[in-house]
Structures are given as structure tokens and as C-alpha cells.
Amino acid sequence: MQTDNDEFILSCPAPRGRHTQIQMAHGGGGTLMRQLIETVFLPAFDNPALNQRHDAAVLDAGGTRLAFTTDSYVVQPLFFPGGDIGSLAVHGTVNDLAMAGARPLYLSAGFILEEGLEMDVLQRIAQSMQEAAKRANVQFVTGDTKVVNRGKGDGMFINTAGIGVVELGVEIGPLQIQVGDAIVINGDLGRHGIAIMATREGLEFETTIESDSAPIADLVMDMLTEGIEIHCMRDLTRGGLASAANEIADTAGKCIHLEESAIPVREDVRGACEILGFDPLYVANEGRGSALCVSFAGTPSAVRRASSAAWPLNRRRR
Amino acid sequence: MxxxxxxxxxxxxxxxxxxxxxxVTRPHTIMEICGGQTHSIVKFGIDELLPKTITLVHGPGCPVCVTPLELIDKALLIAARPDVIFCSFGDMLRVPGSHGDLLSLKAAGGDVRTVYSPLDAVNLARGNPDRRVVFFAVGFETTAPVNALAVEQARLEGLTNFSILCSHVLVPPAMEAILSSKQNRVQGFLAAGHVCTVMGYTEYEPLARKYRVPIVVTGFEPLDILHGVYLCVKQLEEGRAELENQYRRSVSRAGNVAAQELIRKVFMVTPRKWRGIGEIARSGLGLRPEYAAFDAELQFGLKSMDTEEPSECMSGLVLQGLLKPSECPAFGAACAPEHPLGAPMVSSEGACAAYYRYRRARPVSPVTELVT
Structure with a gap:
């Protein structure tokens, strides 16, 4: 029997624009990237740990719960106000581990260097990585270097992988969120993304907006030892808070409600977003606790404890 | 802020x-001309603050949306050439042509670049004398002055490798086309504040008189729009049909005279095809003959190309205010930002994009709340 629905499908042309080649948006952290993961990577590598789709995989190794993650860094320019590709490569990866409730321990570093890169630049970046690692209490224990022909790389790309240990008996991930959970973010959104964008495009504002990239594992550990029941966390990188919330809601099959007026965005970042036509909720934050999204058992006292005790920035409430 | x-x-x-x-004592249908206003209305839920008897319909004021298919096809042909650097504002890149879009072309190896100003394209032309730099000059009267400035700058510098693919459109002829259509249901207009900042509003006064329709020059923020609707409804209720200026902090009656002079120097009024609507007489701007060296269609021999528009996209009805984006059977299914059937789904000012972004699904009930 033909229903109205069948008729509709028959009369409707096959959608165009299904991509046969990789587009920039496939790496943008949004819908296309999600499609890529769902149609290429998940079917290819299908396994229970991967299918959790968290920032880091949590694995059982002889009774110890290890968290394992990897991330590649291709940011341009290599140096930007408030940071550089090296510090970012540390913060991003340790924060991915922290998002699984793990204490970050060891990192690897893979360098893809472009022929002609200034040695001085490489040295400054390595130095910055070491300082960031020290701050985050992790060590680089293995690495790799490749050089590609001039024109085949943007100065340098860095990949870091990290291992951490999940010490407390916590299950953290999108599938753990529950109806009634609250969301805590520990600071204002969008500074990192706008800082990079402004430098890249040569945009000048009254004040320089600096990236607030930083490690946040200690904050997470504090929250966990406080006994706050965290169900899910996200480092709000590409795609910002809105994309992370969408992805978590999608994975968990639940609806997440955000109150725009309760989300802190600094005045200069809001201004830059107005000028550039961006929504601050979609702007990237990288490796920065201020941009962490936590959902946990939403009793009023737990909310208060999480948003004041364990998260220093929240003492400066509006 | x-x-x-x-x-x-x-x-x-x-x-x-x-x-x-x-x-309000009776139903009124009001059209906001500009896509920027449409986005404000949908984003801030302004239509929901109005009595049910007031219907806001969304107008054709999205330059990307009304750019005809053949011009996108021309852009794709030019951008595919190895000797060309093709420059465009970002939201033109995802608009589907007959075969693919500029972003796919970029992925396939075309040198397609996003710029924030046509003057950036002039800089590229100066810095790359061995390449031909083409800027996709799309827009209403708002962007015409800066595009004219870019052409004039290139002429003054004697650049021979810069040209524009010109698809400029004008607001008043489009309003007249809507008002003279048999299907028209628009009783009042919110005119586009940015366009009037450049052009002033003397062109709109005869329209208000001829068609007995209130026209309120309106800004883009929520209170601007509510104020514009208020003024428009007041006229309708009182039986007046006048030109009023809500957006006084930006718009004067005469507009920006220097910008208008620049437009007239470089461009002339031409017939122009509107996507989904068809050709409207004297509704576009084209380069004057003395600037032919900067006309990409002439430089690349594409003047005579004509493309049949496919029927599956109903954007023509949307752009004339005859169909709400959410009423289109393809909305959100066959047509979404990742695989659009037409430009209104991917343009930053497109009505379909506004509905997709803000009206696709409503939260059933709050599950989580945000605490800072």
C-alpha cells in the first residue's frame, strides 16, 4: 500500500551534496565530522571501548583502569596571544584524559615538521611543551619525528597521545547522564577560539583577547575527591559548548536545555562574535577548564558545591 | 554590551x-525585507511575542539566496581554472550550483578563498600578478559601495588581473514585483535598515503611495523590529500608507551620498534574474562599459550562459513570502545545511537556515539546567 509518506519520498529527489571528498568541515567538530565518525570510523574499528565515544577510552589493564586518548594539533598561527601549538598539544590531551575522570600520567609526542621550519621555532615550542607538561604533572616518555617537503605541511603539526589512570571508581561518559542533571561550566566561553581567529585574520580589537588554554585535571580531581557525582564531562574544543551538548544529547538519547543568559561570555569576546557573526556557544575553547561541561546529580547542594568549592573561577559569580 | x-x-x-x-483589531500580514531581520525574528522569537492575528512573512532580502543558479555555475567554472584565485564571502561557498558547490571545488583542488572584504581580493591580485583574481560580488545596495570601491581601487592601481563576478540586486524593484503579483498577501513592509543607510528612503515613498502600503525602515535588533512592527500596525489600523523611519540612529532620508555616487560611477542599473523568482526589470547592478575590463563574465567569456533551475527547491515561494520554510516538504529532510537543495538553507541570511537553526525542534521539557 502506498502511503502519503511513500509518495513524498518518490517525489523528492535524492539529496545532492553527499561529499565524495574530504571538506574542511569534516574536521570542524560539527555535524559533518559526526557523520564521518559514524559512517567511516565506527563501522571500521567497531569495539565496546570506542563505542563509548568519550574524549578518552577507559580500558581495563590487569585490574587498573587506564584512560587513553590522542589528539592532533594543526593550529595556525603556531604562536598566538596566550599560548602556542606546543602548550595546546599538552593541554588538549591531558584534558581529554581528565574528562574520563583520569589522572594524566604520560604523553607521547609526534612531530611532523615542514622542511625549512626555523630551528628556533621548534626549540621554543618544545620548551613550551615541557613547561605545560610540568604544570600538568605529566611527562613525555616517547616520541617520533618526521619531516615533509616544503609546502606539504604548515610549519609543524603535532600529535600527542596520553595515558592516565582512573583512580576513583567512577563511570564518566555521555551514556551516564540522567534526567535532572545540571551542567556546570567553570568560566567564560570563547576566548581561545576568538584569540586564534583574530590573530589568523589580522583583526584588531581595542584589547588583545588572549587564549585561556590551561590544564584542568587538578580541578576535576578536586571535584571527584569532594565526592561530587559527575556523570559526564567535555573539554569544549572545536564546536564549543553547543556542539558538545548536541553530541552528548545525541549519544545519550536525551534533551539538554541551556539557558543562554546564564552562560558567561566576556564582553570583548561577545563583541568580537557580534562583529564576525559567530555564536559564542559554538566558538572553540581548547584545553581550558573554563570551558568544561559537567553534568552530575543535580541536587541543589551538589550544584552549589561543584560550582563554588571545586571550581575557583566560579567564586566570581555575576 | x-x-x-x-x-x-x-x-x-x-x-x-x-x-x-x-x-490590533484585525489580521495583518507584514513582510520583513531583509534576511538579517528574519534571523533576528526567528532567533529571538519575536513572532511569538505578537498577537496571532499578525503574520510576519519573510522577504527576498538575502543576496546569496536570490543569486541565480547560472551565476553559481559561472563561479564554479571560473574557480576551477588553475590560473584563478577565486574569492568570496563565506556563505556563498556552500550554495549548490548545478553540479557541486565552491567548497567541494576547493576540496578538489580549486584555489577558493574566503575573504572579509573585496579589498582583500584586490590585495591578493596585487600580490599575485601571475594569477587572475576574481571576487564574487554578491549583494544588495549595502555591499555595492565597497565592491565599487574595490573595482575603482584596482583601476587606479592599473591592476589587470582583478575582476568581479557581479550579481548585485536592488530592493525597491523586488518589492514592486511582490506588490504587483496576483498572489500578493503583503499589507505592510519593514524595509531593510542597512540598505537604506546607504540609499536613503526617497525611492520607497512612491511605492508606499502607489500601492497604498505602509513601509517602515527598520533596524535589526529585537526592539528595532518590534518598534517597526508597531509603527506598521499603527498605520494599517489607522488606514495610512506612508514611509516611516524607525532606524533613525543609522538612516537619513538622503542616505550616504558619497557611497551612492561611487555606486553610480562604477555600476549601472540592469535587468537581473532572481533565483526562484525570475527576471525583474531594472532590478540589478552591472559594471558600466568603461569598467568592462573588471567584469569576470566578459573576461572569461561567460556572458551568454543560461541555466535552467531545477524544480525541487521551493525557495522562490519562500523568497516571495508565499511559503514558510518549515512548510516545505524537503525542509530538514532532503534539504539540510550539509546537503542543501537551495541557497536559503546555507546562507547566513537565509530564511530556511534560520528555521533550521532555531525552529527545527523545540525542547520537550528541560532535562538539565545550567549553573555557573
């Missing part, structure tokens, strides 16, 4: 909403 927050404040918005409610 100054100049933003005061125009988005909730308390005066409620006062305007109440004042409009007090005024």
Missing part, C-alpha cells in the same frame, strides 16, 4: 508587545 544590550532588553520588548496587542 553597548549598542547591543539596550536593543535586546526584555522589559521594553514586553512593553512593545503589549502596545501592539492593544492596537
Amino acid at each position: 553597548k549598542f547591543v544590550d539596550e536593543y535586546r532588553a526584555a522589559a521594553p520588548a514586553r512593553r512593545f508587545s503589549e502596545a501592539i496587542r492593544q492596537l
Whole structure:
């Protein structure tokens, strides 16, 4: 029997624009990237740990719960106000581990260097990585270097992988969120993304907006030892808070409600977003606790404890 | 934030909403011309603050949306050439042509670059003398002055490798086309504040008289729009049909005279095809013959190309205010930002994009709340 629905499908042309080649948006952290993961990577590598789709995989190794993650860094320019590709490569990866409730321990570093890169630049970046690692209490224990022909790389790309240990008996991930959970973010959104964008495009504002990239594992550990029941966390990188919330809601099959007026965005970042036509909720934050999204058992006292005790920035409430 | 927050404040918005409610005694249909206004309306839920008897319909004021298919096809042909650097504003890149879009072309190896100003394209032309730099000059009267400036700058510098693919359109002829259509249901207009900042509003006064329709030059923030609707409804209720200026902080009657002179120097009024609507007489701007060296269609021999528009996209009806994006059977299914059937789904000012972004699904019930 033909229903109205069948008729509709028959009369409707096959959608165009299904991509046969990789587009920039496939790496943008949004819908296309999600499609890529769902149609290429998940079917290819299908396994229970991967299918959790968290920032880091949590694995059982002889009774110890290890968290394992990897991330590649291709940011341009290599140096930007408030940071550089090296510090970012540390913060991003340790924060991915922290998002699984793990204490970050060891990192690897893979360098893809472009022929002609200034040695001085490489040295400054390595130095910055070491300082960031020290701050985050992790060590680089293995690495790799490749050089590609001039024109085949943007100065340098860095990949870091990290291992951490999940010490407390916590299950953290999108599938753990529950109806009634609250969301805590520990600071204002969008500074990192706008800082990079402004430098890249040569945009000048009254004040320089600096990236607030930083490690946040200690904050997470504090929250966990406080006994706050965290169900899910996200480092709000590409795609910002809105994309992370969408992805978590999608994975968990639940609806997440955000109150725009309760989300802190600094005045200069809001201004830059107005000028550039961006929504601050979609702007990237990288490796920065201020941009962490936590959902946990939403009793009023737990909310208060999480948003004041364990998260220093929240003492400066509006 | 100054100049933003005061125009988005909730308390005066409620006062305007109440004042409009007090005024209305019968149904009215009002069209906002500009896609920027459409986005504000849908994003801030302004239509929901109005009495049910007031219908806001969305106008053709999205330059990307009304750019005809053949021009996108021409852009794709030019951008595919190895000797060309093709420059465009970002939201043109995802608009589908007959075969693919500029972003796919970029992925396939075309040198397609996003710029923030046509003057960036002039800089590229100066810095790459061995390449031909083409800027996709799309827009209403708002962007015409800066595009004219870019062409004039290239002429003054004697650049021979810079040209523009010109698809400029004009607002008043489009309003007249809508008003003279048999299907028209628009009783009042919110005219586009940015366009009038450049052009002033003398062109609109005869339209208001001839078609007995109130036209209120309106800004883009929520309170601007509510104020514009208020003024428009007041005229309709009182049986007046005049030109009023809500957006006084930006718009004067004469407009920006220097910008208008620049437009007239470089461009002339031409017939122009509008996507989904068809050709409208004297509704576009083309380069004057003395600037032919900067006309990409001439330089690449594409003047005579003509493309049949496919029928599956109903954007023509949307752009004339005859169909709401959410009423289109393809909306959100066959047509979405990742695989659009037409430009209104991917343009930053497109009505379909606004509905997709803000009206696709409503939260059933709050599951989580945000605490900072």
C-alpha cells in the first residue's frame, strides 16, 4: 500500500551534496565530522571501548583502569596571544584524559615538521611543551619525528597521545547522564577560539583577547575527591559548548536545555562574535577548564558545591 | 554590551508587545525585507511575542539566496581554472550550483578563498600578478559601495588581473514585483535598515503611495523590529500608507551620498534574474562599459550562459513570502545545511537556515539546567 509518506519520498529527489571528498568541515567538530565518525570510523574499528565515544577510552589493564586518548594539533598561527601549538598539544590531551575522570600520567609526542621550519621555532615550542607538561604533572616518555617537503605541511603539526589512570571508581561518559542533571561550566566561553581567529585574520580589537588554554585535571580531581557525582564531562574544543551538548544529547538519547543568559561570555569576546557573526556557544575553547561541561546529580547542594568549592573561577559569580 | 544590550532588553520588548496587542483589531500580514531581520525574528522569537492575528512573512532580502543558479555555475567554472584565485564571502561557498558547490571545488583542488572584504581580493591580485583574481560580488545596495570601491581601487592601481563576478540586486524593484503579483498577501513592509543607510528612503515613498502600503525602515535588533512592527500596525489600523523611519540612529532620508555616487560611477542599473523568482526589470547592478575590463563574465567569456533551475527547491515561494520554510516538504529532510537543495538553507541570511537553526525542534521539557 502506498502511503502519503511513500509518495513524498518518490517525489523528492535524492539529496545532492553527499561529499565524495574530504571538506574542511569534516574536521570542524560539527555535524559533518559526526557523520564521518559514524559512517567511516565506527563501522571500521567497531569495539565496546570506542563505542563509548568519550574524549578518552577507559580500558581495563590487569585490574587498573587506564584512560587513553590522542589528539592532533594543526593550529595556525603556531604562536598566538596566550599560548602556542606546543602548550595546546599538552593541554588538549591531558584534558581529554581528565574528562574520563583520569589522572594524566604520560604523553607521547609526534612531530611532523615542514622542511625549512626555523630551528628556533621548534626549540621554543618544545620548551613550551615541557613547561605545560610540568604544570600538568605529566611527562613525555616517547616520541617520533618526521619531516615533509616544503609546502606539504604548515610549519609543524603535532600529535600527542596520553595515558592516565582512573583512580576513583567512577563511570564518566555521555551514556551516564540522567534526567535532572545540571551542567556546570567553570568560566567564560570563547576566548581561545576568538584569540586564534583574530590573530589568523589580522583583526584588531581595542584589547588583545588572549587564549585561556590551561590544564584542568587538578580541578576535576578536586571535584571527584569532594565526592561530587559527575556523570559526564567535555573539554569544549572545536564546536564549543553547543556542539558538545548536541553530541552528548545525541549519544545519550536525551534533551539538554541551556539557558543562554546564564552562560558567561566576556564582553570583548561577545563583541568580537557580534562583529564576525559567530555564536559564542559554538566558538572553540581548547584545553581550558573554563570551558568544561559537567553534568552530575543535580541536587541543589551538589550544584552549589561543584560550582563554588571545586571550581575557583566560579567564586566570581555575576 | 553597548549598542547591543539596550536593543535586546526584555522589559521594553514586553512593553512593545503589549502596545501592539492593544492596537490590533484585525489580521495583518507584514513582510520583513531583509534576511538579517528574519534571523533576528526567528532567533529571538519575536513572532511569538505578537498577537496571532499578525503574520510576519519573510522577504527576498538575502543576496546569496536570490543569486541565480547560472551565476553559481559561472563561479564554479571560473574557480576551477588553475590560473584563478577565486574569492568570496563565506556563505556563498556552500550554495549548490548545478553540479557541486565552491567548497567541494576547493576540496578538489580549486584555489577558493574566503575573504572579509573585496579589498582583500584586490590585495591578493596585487600580490599575485601571475594569477587572475576574481571576487564574487554578491549583494544588495549595502555591499555595492565597497565592491565599487574595490573595482575603482584596482583601476587606479592599473591592476589587470582583478575582476568581479557581479550579481548585485536592488530592493525597491523586488518589492514592486511582490506588490504587483496576483498572489500578493503583503499589507505592510519593514524595509531593510542597512540598505537604506546607504540609499536613503526617497525611492520607497512612491511605492508606499502607489500601492497604498505602509513601509517602515527598520533596524535589526529585537526592539528595532518590534518598534517597526508597531509603527506598521499603527498605520494599517489607522488606514495610512506612508514611509516611516524607525532606524533613525543609522538612516537619513538622503542616505550616504558619497557611497551612492561611487555606486553610480562604477555600476549601472540592469535587468537581473532572481533565483526562484525570475527576471525583474531594472532590478540589478552591472559594471558600466568603461569598467568592462573588471567584469569576470566578459573576461572569461561567460556572458551568454543560461541555466535552467531545477524544480525541487521551493525557495522562490519562500523568497516571495508565499511559503514558510518549515512548510516545505524537503525542509530538514532532503534539504539540510550539509546537503542543501537551495541557497536559503546555507546562507547566513537565509530564511530556511534560520528555521533550521532555531525552529527545527523545540525542547520537550528541560532535562538539565545550567549553573555557573
